[in-house]
Structure formats: structure tokens, C-alpha cells
Amino acid sequence: MARNEVTRIGLDAKFNHAGLRQGLTPATLRKLDAISRLRVFPRDAVVVPQGAALEYVGNVVRGVLRMDRLLSDGRSQIVGLLVPSDMFGRVFSERSDYSIEAATEVTLCCFERHAFETLVRTCPDLEHAVLLAVLDELDAAREWITLRAGATVAARLATYLLMLCRRWPHQTSELTHDAQRIIVNVPIARNDLAHYLGTTVESISRTVQAFSRDGMISILTPLRFEILDLPGLIVMSDNDEFDAASLLAGLRG
Amino acid sequence: MARNEVTRIGLDAKFNHAGLRQGLTPATLRKLDAISRLRVFPRDAVVVPQGAALEYVGNVVRGVLRMDRLLSDGRSQIVGLLVPSDMFGRVFSERSDYSIEAATEVTLCCFERHAFETLVRTCPDLEHAVLLAVLDELDAAREWITLRAGATVAARLATYLLMLCRRWPHQTSELTHDAQRIIVNVPIARNDLAHYLGTTVESISRTVQAFSRDGMISILTPLRFEILDLPGLIVMSDNDEFDAASLLAGLRG
DNA sequence: CGACATCTTGACTGCGTTCAAACATGGTGG
DNA sequence: CCACCATGTTTGAACGCAGTCAAGATGTCG
16 A cells, blocks of 8 residues: 555656656556655765665655765765756666765655666667656756856856756746746755855855845845846856846746 | 778777767668768867757767857856767757867767767667767766866866876876886867866966976976876875776776 | 967965854754 | 754955966977
């Protein structure tokens, strides 16, 4: 009964998965379901330790995962965040060169890696879906690169806020009642944010306060901002790939 | 005749390609060959402009490509280098968010993108090969992330030199006559190196000289260093994933 | 040999890190 | 209900790395 429940949710999770959404046959879905398992991790739990053998791959159902690289001097570097529908782990690779940890409490849909790989080799439709998922991952990595390209902390923070609005419009942002301005919900705390943007908690704090002082944003709570000057933020980001009109449209649509 | 020559070289190039090396059937290779074309670009030529429609994908046969992102403030950012056997372009994506330029004179093996994608969809063996190629690309992106994770210019430069030795042992590095020390040949000039490491020509120069002063390296020519203190470089890189013994073994093997 | 690109060196300035401490916020037990 | 502590956030002061500007050195090619 409980087992059936898990299985059924597992199917839904896979079906909704961004990478595996592309026309899988019912037969493939059934086989996939047979090796899937839902798992819940508490906040800060280590899902995959850095350098460890990769036993599972899967996708995020609920919550946020962070990919975290430990440097030998003790500092750590967040190299990416995974939100619901993203895949974690890496097919056809023995070990992970970063650890995967729960940034919030997370629910994961896991597949035993070798069984999954076997399935990939035998189901062309699944292989195609995985290819698309990996291409998404590649885009995410390039997005991270964009993020870190900013010379100043202000540029990187501005880029980060804009990326939240563009990439996950309805999960992380909403419109004010008059539909004129955007409210952003930052999914991670200052500490993780600092690691993600390659800086310190203090610098993040100062920059956020500076944005507020300059009338770019209004701080509703530490993790919730209202964007007052969207064009200003875009200029600040040093990245002309952002467009105020299409960001707003993405939220209205 | 000249055409045959090109075709034959094209086949070799594909056969040697890291991503497409995996057991392609002769039939697939033939079809691939039919849409391939060798092209040569002079140094600093723009192969794919930023934001332009992607007409070709392919792989590098000879020389070095740089992937270059232009920021709205005029600065530019090198987000990756492609050496022989790497794929460039991106399947199933309409446009490129960075420009691809020739860092040296390059020879490319090009495929018209739509024809290539059609082929991918009809040949499962090719699709599998492409999947592996994209996974390699993903690794390269993560490697770039490692590179840029270093807090100081010294750490990033040390990481870069070590990465050259590990990733392309025989293309970029060799052993001294006594087989005790490594000689590194940096494939790109100071200017590109500075952009790649997210810094300036001046800082690169100062750091290289500092390494030399501290006895870490000996500067043979501006683009050719002898590594005198390999363990020291590894400590400097702040990255404990490098191992002196295995780096040397990689070159001896 | 001169012209040009590349590389090196020097002096100054500023952003951001570091260290340190105060300030919120939320949950717990007396 | 409030004192207390844990956690997270903000603010302040001082130092250091690296970017900028400017000039000099080295190398390369017609």
C-alpha cells in the first residue's frame, strides 16, 4: 500500500521530469518505474559525497539540491543548484567530482545507476530523452559560467536575480498586485548564495543593502525582494541578454 | 581528386573524434561522411558569431577554438577552449550564446546541423555517440568551473597548468630528458590566457614571474614553462584532485 | 633595421575579503 | 510570558589582491 503509493508518485515525477518528458513509450515508462524509488532527505544531508561512487541518478521532485565542491583550503564552492525536474548524478560516469547536498528538505526520484544505464542502452526513446536532459544540464553549466563572469559582486547578484525570473518564472517569482513589478523569492539562504556567487555573506549583505538604498529593490524579507527598477538591474548585470519586457511577459503568460 | 582527399581526411577526423569514436557502424560513418566538409579558418576568424543561427556543428581537426562571450560593457570572457577531437556547436539548439573563434589557425570538420540532427534521430548508434560527446562537453564545462573557482590569480594559473598536463598530456606537455620534470606548452597567448582565467595580461605576467622567482617553474619561452616544483604547484592550485604521481605517470605512459 | 605585437615592470587606486561585533528572528524551557 | 540561546543577517574598520594607466623591454617579421 505504502509501496504502491511511492511507485505511483514515482511515475508522476518521471512524467513531469523536464529531461524525460519527451514522448516515452508506456513500455519504457513501466520499466523505468520498476527501478525507481522515492527518497526524502533532510536539509544539509549529503546525497552523494564528493569523489564517491555514484550509485544513483534521478531527478528532484521537491526542494533544492546544491552541487558543492570542496577545495583543499577548506573553502567550498557551489557549482550549481538543482530544482524540481532537474536530473542529478551523471549517467555513464563512475564518480562525482563534487558532492550533492540538500539545500532544503528534498524529495528525490532515484534510479539505481547501472540498471538505468542498461535501460538507456536498450530503449532508444529513453536515450533520446536522456540526451535532451544532458543538453539541459549543459545549458545550466553555461548559465553558471555567465553568472560568474560578472566582475563585481553587484553584477553577479543582479544577474542571479534576473536568471531566477527567467529560468523558473513561477517557482521563484511572482508579480505585484498591479502586475507592474516582480517579486523574487530567493530559494537559498545568504550563506549558500554567497558560495554560489563566489563571494562572502558580508559582501552579499552589503550589496543587497546597496541595491535597496539605490532604489533598485525593496527588501521584503531577507529572502524576498521586490524589483523596483528592472532596467536598472539589467544594466547592473552587465549582460544584454536580459530583456525587461520578455521577463515580465514570462511571468504574465 | 582534391575532393576525394578532403573526404578521406574527413572520415579520419570523425573516426578520431573523441565523441564519435564509439563503435559507429560503417553505414553510419558513410552517411556522416556524405554531409561532412573540411574547412580551414585563419587565426582570429569568427566561426560562429554570438547570437547567430547555428548552421554547422562539427569537430576540431587541428588548432584551437575559443568560445567567447561578449558582455555589454565591452569586456569579453572566454568560456572554453576546444582542441582537436572536441565538438563545437550544439545539436538541437538554434543559436549560440557565445561566439566561436579561431584562437590559432584551425581545421574543422563541419556537418550541416539539420542534416546531422536528422541523422542522429535515425541512427541509434550515432545518437549514443553524440550523448557521450555531450557528456564530455559537460565535463569540460565543469572543468572550466573548477578553473574559475580559484580565489586568486595564482591559484587559477596553477590549476590551468595542471589541467593542461592532465587533460591533454601529449599535446601540451612533455617530460625533460631525465623524465623527472614536466615541460608545459601553453597553447594560447597571454591575452587569451588572461581572458580565460578571468584576469588581465598584466596580472598573468606578474604571476608567471612570481612562480619563476619562487622556484615553482622555469620560463623557457613566454609560452613554454618547465615545472620545477610540481607538489608546490598543486598546493598553490587549492585543488586536491591533482596528484603529482599520476600526472607524471600520464606522461610516461 | 625599423615597425609592430607581445610581454614585462612600476605606481596608484578601489573593491572585496577578513576580522570583529552588533542586531534581528525564531524556537525552547523555565 | 519572557529570558535564553541558536541561527542568520547587518554593519564597521583595516588590509591586501588585482585592476588600471603608463612606460619600458623583448621579440618578430617585412
